[in-house]
Amino acid sequence: MEDSMPKNNDSQTILRMEEIHKSFPGGVLANRGVNLEVSQGEIHCLLGENGAGKTVLMSVLYGLYKPEAGSIYYKNEKFDVHNPKDAIQNRIGMVHQHFMLVETLSVAENIILGQYKPWKVLNNLEPVIKMIRQMSKDYGLNVDPTSLVQDLSVGEQQRVEILKALYHGADLLILDEPTAVLTPQESEHLLDFLRQLADKGLTIVFITHKLEEVMQISDRVTILRDGKTIATVKTKETNPRELAKMMVGREVLMDLNKKEKQPGKMIFSVKNLSVKDERGLPAVRNFSFDVYEREVVGIAGVSGNGQSELALALAGLMDSEFDSIILNDILITKCDLTRLNQLGMAHIPEDRQKMGLILPFSVSENFIAETFNDRPFSKFGFLQFKTIKNYSQSLVKKFSIRVGDVDEEIAHLSGGNQQKVVVARELDRRPKFLLVNQPTRGIDIGATEFVRQQIIAERDGGAAILLISTDLEEIFALSDRILVMFEGQIMGEVSPNPDMIEQVGLLMAGKTIESAL
Amino acid sequence: MDLLPSILFLQSILAATWRMATPILYAAVGEVFSEKAGVINIGLEGVMLIGAFSAYSVAFESGSLWLGLLVGILAGILSGLIFAFFTITIKANQIVVGAAFNMIGLGITGFLYRSMYAVSPVPLGLKTFPSLEFPFLSSIPFFGEVLFKHNIMVYGTLLLVPVATFVLYKTAFGLSIRAVGEHPKAADTVGVNVLRMRYVSVMIGTALAAVGGAFLVLAYADQFVEGIVSGRGFIALAVVVFGRWKPWGAFWSSLLFGIFYALQLRIQTMPDVNIPYQFLQALPYLATLLVLVGFNKRRVQAPKTLGVPYK
Numbered sequence: 001m002e003d004s005m006p007k008n009n010d011s012q013t014i015l016r017m018e019e020i021h022k023s024f025p026g027g028v029l030a031n032r033g034v035n036l037e038v039s040q041g042e043i044h045c046l047l048g049e050n051g052a053g054k055t056v057l058m059s060v061l062y063g064l065y066k067p068e069a070g071s072i073y074y075k076n077e078k079f080d081v082h083n084p085k086d087a088i089q090n091r092i093g094m095v096h097q098h099f100m101l102v103e104t105l106s107v108a109e110n111i112i113l114g115q116y117k118p119w120k121v122l123n124n125l126e127p128v129i130k131m132i133r134q135m136s137k138d139y140g141l142n143v144d145p146t147s148l149v150q151d152l153s154v155g156e157q158q159r160v161e162i163l164k165a166l167y168h169g170a171d172l173l174i175l176d177e178p179t180a181v182l183t184p185q186e187s188e189h190l191l192d193f194l195r196q197l198a199d200k201g202l203t204i205v206f207i208t209h210k211l212e213e214v215m216q217i218s219d220r221v222t223i224l225r226d227g228k229t230i231a232t233v234k235t236k237e238t239n240p241r242e243l244a245k246m247m248v249g250r251e252v253l254m255d256l257n258k259k260e261k262q263p264g265k266m267i268f269s270v271k272n273l274s275v276k277d278e279r280g281l282p283a284v285r286n287f288s289f290d291v292y293e294r295e296v297v298g299i300a301g302v303s304g305n306g307q308s309e310l311a312l313a314l315a316g317l318m319d320s321e322f323d324s325i326i327l328n329d330i331l332i333t334k335c336d337l338t339r340l341n342q343l344g345m346a347h348i349p350e351d352r353q354k355m356g357l358i359l360p361f362s363v364s365e366n367f368i369a370e371t372f373n374d375r376p377f378s379k380f381g382f383l384q385f386k387t388i389k390n391y392s393q394s395l396v397k398k399f400s401i402r403v404g405d406v407d408e409e410i411a412h413l414s415g416g417n418q419q420k421v422v423v424a425r426e427l428d429r430r431p432k433f434l435l436v437n438q439p440t441r442g443i444d445i446g447a448t449e450f451v452r453q454q455i456i457a458e459r460d461g462g463a464a465i466l467l468i469s470t471d472l473e474e475i476f477a478l479s480d481r482i483l484v485m486f487e488g489q490i491m492g493e494v495s496p497n498p499d500m501i502e503q504v505g506l507l508m509a510g511k512t513i514e515s516a517l
Numbered sequence: 518m519d520l521l522p523s524i525l526f527l528q529s530i531l532a533a534t535w536r537m538a539t540p541i542l543y544a545a546v547g548e549v550f551s552e553k554a555g556v557i558n559i560g561l562e563g564v565m566l567i568g569a570f571s572a573y574s575v576a577f578e579s580g581s582l583w584l585g586l587l588v589g590i591l592a593g594i595l596s597g598l599i600f601a602f603f604t605i606t607i608k609a610n611q612i613v614v615g616a617a618f619n620m621i622g623l624g625i626t627g628f629l630y631r632s633m634y635a636v637s638p639v640p641l642g643l644k645t646f647p648s649l650e651f652p653f654l655s656s657i658p659f660f661g662e663v664l665f666k667h668n669i670m671v672y673g674t675l676l677l678v679p680v681a682t683f684v685l686y687k688t689a690f691g692l693s694i695r696a697v698g699e700h701p702k703a704a705d706t707v708g709v710n711v712l713r714m715r716y717v718s719v720m721i722g723t724a725l726a727a728v729g730g731a732f733l734v735l736a737y738a739d740q741f742v743e744g745i746v747s748g749r750g751f752i753a754l755a756v757v758v759f760g761r762w763k764p765w766g767a768f769w770s771s772l773l774f775g776i777f778y779a780l781q782l783r784i785q786t787m788p789d790v791n792i793p794y795q796f797l798q799a800l801p802y803l804a805t806l807l808v809l810v811g812f813n814k815r816r817v818q819a820p821k822t823l824g825v826p827y828k
Contacts, residue, residue, distance in 0.1 A: 064706070084708050102695070109692055113707050114707035117689065121689075
């Protein structure tokens with residue numbers, strides 16, 4: 001196979017996108033004059049923060065969005081793409097960040113979906129299944145074509161997505177943040193695999209915001225910021241520091257000045273917590289841990305291993321079974337939200353838009369979402385608007401939230417500022433125990449810095465903090481102890497020493513601590 | 518108690534069961550297509566009425582039952598087109614549009630019936646599809662009555678259910694329908710035209726609902742009366758859920774409704790039973806509802822984007 005597709009060494013351009021403009025209803029300018037030029041057979045990274053316009057640009061190429069202006073040239077011809085079918089027929093494949101797989105269908109059905117005329121009888125999928133098996137063998141992408149997608153792990157689903165694109169036939173393969181859902185080892189395999197594909201002549205566009213990945217895998221990198229192309233550089237001629245600066249627009253210092261841990265008394269303790277997910281299957285199994293004063297306990301794990309259910313159960317938002325929960329010396333028999341709040345728990349939920357905030361409400365209404373019924377915000381059942389406004393303005397100032405007026409609808413704020421509102425509301429209650437789930441997901445570097453500093457400040461101020469995050473870098477930066485979660489169980493406890501990152505990766509993949517060390 | 522009367526009683530109930538289930542089954546199998554594609558059409562009742570009236574008036578005027586059936590189906594397809602335009606293109610709330618269809622169906626067929634036939638000097642009855650006689654089979658005791666003395670539209674369900682299953686599970690078309698209801702964006706990214714798929718599925722649904730309505734006038738009663746569908750469209754909706762969104766599931770669960778319907782009809786005619794007939798009429802609906810409530814605990818998932826417009 002290596003011989004049949006020799007690597008194309010001359011830098012022939014396969015794709016050129018010129019001055020792409022794309023905006024969305026509500027006035028968001030996702031792309032405002034983006035340029036991109038990709039050479040045949042290279043791995044080209046698209047680097048940028050969330051909201052920089054990377055995914056939108058590739059969705060335009062794939063026919064999912066229609067740009068207002070700009071032109072695309074593909075394989076030396078003007079490329080007019082109206083829908084994904086045009087893209088597929090022109091051998092462009094895309095692996096989306098949120099998998100485009102129908103969970104109730106089998107792997108084979110997902111792969112052939114849309115490939116035949118409607119009246120085609122699919123009585124016998126055996127030849128297709130055989131071909132998929134052969135392909136998965138050739139490429140080393142191990143999946144069973146007859147199993148249902150809903151029974152596959154996230155890593156396997158990603159393999160299905162890649163197989164699907166290759167089955168449809170791809171000369172240009174786009175991958176949108178493919179490592180976000182993988183363990184470090186799985187990521188490593190994926191990157192190796194993509195390198196092999198590129199060596200066989202396939203062109204790859206790799207969307208990411210992780211600098212290490214850019215350095216490791218790409219031949220060239222194009223940096224996007226605020227919907228504009230900042231630069232395209234050869235990876236060999238740049239370094240992470242320079243890339244970060246171009247991506248963010250300023251020097252980045254991610255130093256948290258974390259003080260040494262000061263041991264304190266136990267604040268929160270759980271014994272044998274079990275939670276069932278929506279389908280009634282066990283999501284958290286016999287989970288036991290303690291959190292002490294002035295410490296951050298990090299829960300690491302690949303997304304979907306029971307972290308969401310753990311957080312919801314602890315916050316009293318999901319039914320659970322347990323032997324005991326102790327919060328602030330009080331033994332709790334039932335996870336009841338109001339009771340937990342009274343005992344000094346605060347919760348920063350994983351999804352600010354679905355759980356943390358009421359989007360059609362104003363900033364100040366969101367600030368008092370938990371306390372609106374208490375004095376001084378309410379007297380005799382009447383809201384005290386002046387008090388509320390003053391309070392809100394003080395929080396906006398204290399947490400440097402960028403908003404014109406506290407009466408503005410919170411939906412209009414950027415993700416980072418929305419998250420700051422949640423953090424401000426929860427921290428202002430001076431919690432004894434703080435439950436934090438994915439505090440910096442989908443927000444820009446500046447807001448990330450700020451939120452992390454606030455969490456550390458809270459720890460130094462005496463709070464016990466449980467941090468759940470799928471971002472390993474975040475776990476290592478903030479935690480004093482790390483628990484690794486896999487399929488609802490604790491696989492082991494490790495210290496946040498950078499040397500331990502590989503072991504944590506193995507634990508995240510379900511290896512036991514003995515085999516990991 | 519003597520054995521013979523009980524056997525005759527059972528025979529008469531079972532003989533009516535399949536016939537009672539037929540109109541519901543047509544509508545339910547149609548709704549399976551619609552819901553599999555992600556569109557819930559609670560306007561089945563209205564569409565069945567439209568199908569029933571169109572079929573009746575054409576059959577009555579032309580004297581041809583088959584022509585009546587054909588026009589009924591066309592009226593169903595047209596209703597589906599309108600329903601799809603509002604729910605899929607304009608993205609109006611499917612429940613609201615469905616409710617409007619029920620009211621419009623009842624109103625328009627009632628109005629047309631009164632203005633066209635209420636003061637008719639001629640008898641309004643049709644000569645309905647006759648029961649078929651199979652040599653030998655029809656004369657088997659008990660089973661002959663129960664299984665082999667029905668009309669062509671009842672036997673049509675034996676074709677309908679396997680064909681629907683084949684289309685949904687063994688063709689590229691069916692694969693697209695199922696994908697479009699679960700994860701329309703995934704279907705879109707591989708080149709399936711989501712909106713077109715939903716249009717077609719909705720129209721298959723309303724065409725079959727209209728057949729169910731037409732059955733009531735062409736092969737059951739011999740004429741149209743106002744509100745003749747009397748809740749069967751709603752029962753069909755329940756039957757879809759109870760049948761786990763599968764044609765064979767719909768088949769068995771509409772038979773379940775049919776047996777209760779037949780039972781209450783028989784009890785009504787029994788001289789020494791003093792249950793008010795209103796209660797008996799409610800029995801099949803109540804029984805179907807109760808079974809549904811018990812069944813819902815089994816957590817069978819509806820198509821994931823049911824009721825949600827795409828883009």
